[in-house]
Structures are given as structure tokens and as C-alpha cells.
Amino acid sequence: xxxxxxPLTAERILVATExxxxxxxxxxxxVVDVARxxxxxxxSVYRHFRxxxxxxxAVTERWLNRxxxxxxxxxxxxxxxxAVVLRLWLSELFLAKMAKAGADPELFQTYEVLLxxxxxxxxxxxxxxxxxxxxxxxxxxxxxxxxxxxxxxxAARAVFDATGRFHDPVYAAEWSRPSxxxxxxxxxxxLLNGLKR
Numbered sequence: 001x002x003x004x005x006x007p008l009t010a011e012r013i014l015v016a017t018e019x020x021x022x023x024x025x026x027x028x029x030x031v032v033d034v035a036r037x038x039x040x041x042x043x044s045v046y047r048h049f050r051x052x053x054x055x056x057x058a059v060t061e062r063w064l065n066r067x068x069x070x071x072x073x074x075x076x077x078x079x080x081x082x083a084v085v086l087r088l089w090l091s092e093l094f095l096a097k098m099a100k101a102g103a104d105p106e107l108f109q110t111y112e113v114l115l116x117x118x119x120x121x122x123x124x125x126x127x128x129x130x131x132x133x134x135x136x137x138x139x140x141x142x143x144x145x146x147x148x149x150x151x152x153x154x155a156a157r158a159v160f161d162a163t164g165r166f167h168d169p170v171y172a173a174e175w176s177r178p179s180x181x182x183x184x185x186x187x188x189x190x191l192l193n194g195l196k197r
Contacts, residue, residue, distance in 0.1 A: 010048045017059045026113040060114040064125040067096035075132035082140030094166040101172040112169050146195040
């Protein structure tokens with residue numbers, strides 16, 4: 001094995017792990033494969049990630065967080081009506097998930113496995129997304145644009161759950177259907193009409 005002269009960083013390891021997962025899949029990918037990809041010993045990888053599970057968890061978290069920053073920026077918009085922000089946020093979430101599934105289907109399938117393995121990471125990600133929805137709905141209520149029967153947090157969770165078909169990877173096979181965008185629009189319209197004052 002030719003040793004690498006480039007400094008080994010967690011980011012380099014995560015990038016290499018994605019390549020290994022793409023090539024071998026989650027069942028066959030090993031830390032030794034990742035080390036080989038990087039030209040380092042597997043012990044060097046373990047200095048950054050103490051276990052194979054920790055490495056897989058970090059890769060999953062990195063993948064989930066790729067769209068979170070853009071969604072957070074949308075959720076913080078105050079220059080638009082809350083209904084516009086909410087539709088934009090839901091659309092971007094759907095488009096981001098659809099793009100991930102379509103751009104690299106092998107890696108997307110790998111991540112479906114990793115998501116099932118890493119429920120803590122998934123729950124934190126969902127908590128972040130529902131928190132962003134809560135902020136959007138809260139602003140809408142404060143401005144008198146939305147009315148919710150309970151708290152903004154309860155409404156946000158309901159919106160998240162109601163749109164699951166458009167962001168939960170379990171539905172990825174449906175995202176290529178010709179009617180999926182119309183289906184999304186119908187659900188978004190219904191939800192927004194239900195929230196509007």
C-alpha cells in the first residue's frame with residue numbers, strides 16, 4: 001500500500017468512505033477498504049473514528065446535513081409571506097431528496113441502509129427539520145398569516161408527517177412518477193389552505 005503524504009482529516013475519510021460505500025455497498029464496505037482508498041493504515045482511520053459504526057454514523061450525518069443549511073436559510077426568510085416560505089421550504093426539501101435519489105441511486109440505496117442503522121442521527125435530523133418548520137409556522141402565526149389549533153410545534157410536526165411521501169426515502173421509488181410534482185402541489189395547497197387565517 002502506497003502511503004499518502006496528504007494530511008489525514010475526518011473530511012477526507014468521510015469522502016473516501018462515500019466512495020467505498022458506492023463501490024461495495026454497506027454490507028461489504030470495511031474500514032480496511034476506506035484506509036486502502038486513502039493510502040493509510042486502518043489504524044489511522046480509527047484515530048479519527050473509534051469504531052466502524054461511528055464512521056458510518058458520521059457519513060450518514062454528513063449526507064443528511066447537506067440540504068439542511070439551504071433549508072435553514074429558507075426558514076429564516078422574513079422578506080416573504082410565511083405561506084411562500086413554507087411552500088419554498090417544502091419544495092426544496094422534496095427536490096433535494098429527489099435529486100439525491102436520482103443523481104446517485106447506488107449511494108442513495110446505501111444511505112437507506114445507513115439511515116436504518118443510525119436512528120439517533122436520523123432523529124436529530126428530523127428534529128432539525130421540524131424545528132425549522134416550527135419557526136416558519138410560528139412567524140406566520142405572529143404575523144396573523146397562519147392560524148393553528150395547537151402550538152406551532154404541533155402544526156409543524158403534522159406538516160412534516162403529512163408530506164412524508166415527498167421526503168422519506170422509503171418513498172423514493174415513487175419520486176420518478178410523472179404525477180409526483182402535481183401530487184406534491186396538491187398536498188402543499190391543502191396544507192397551506194389549512195394553515196391560512
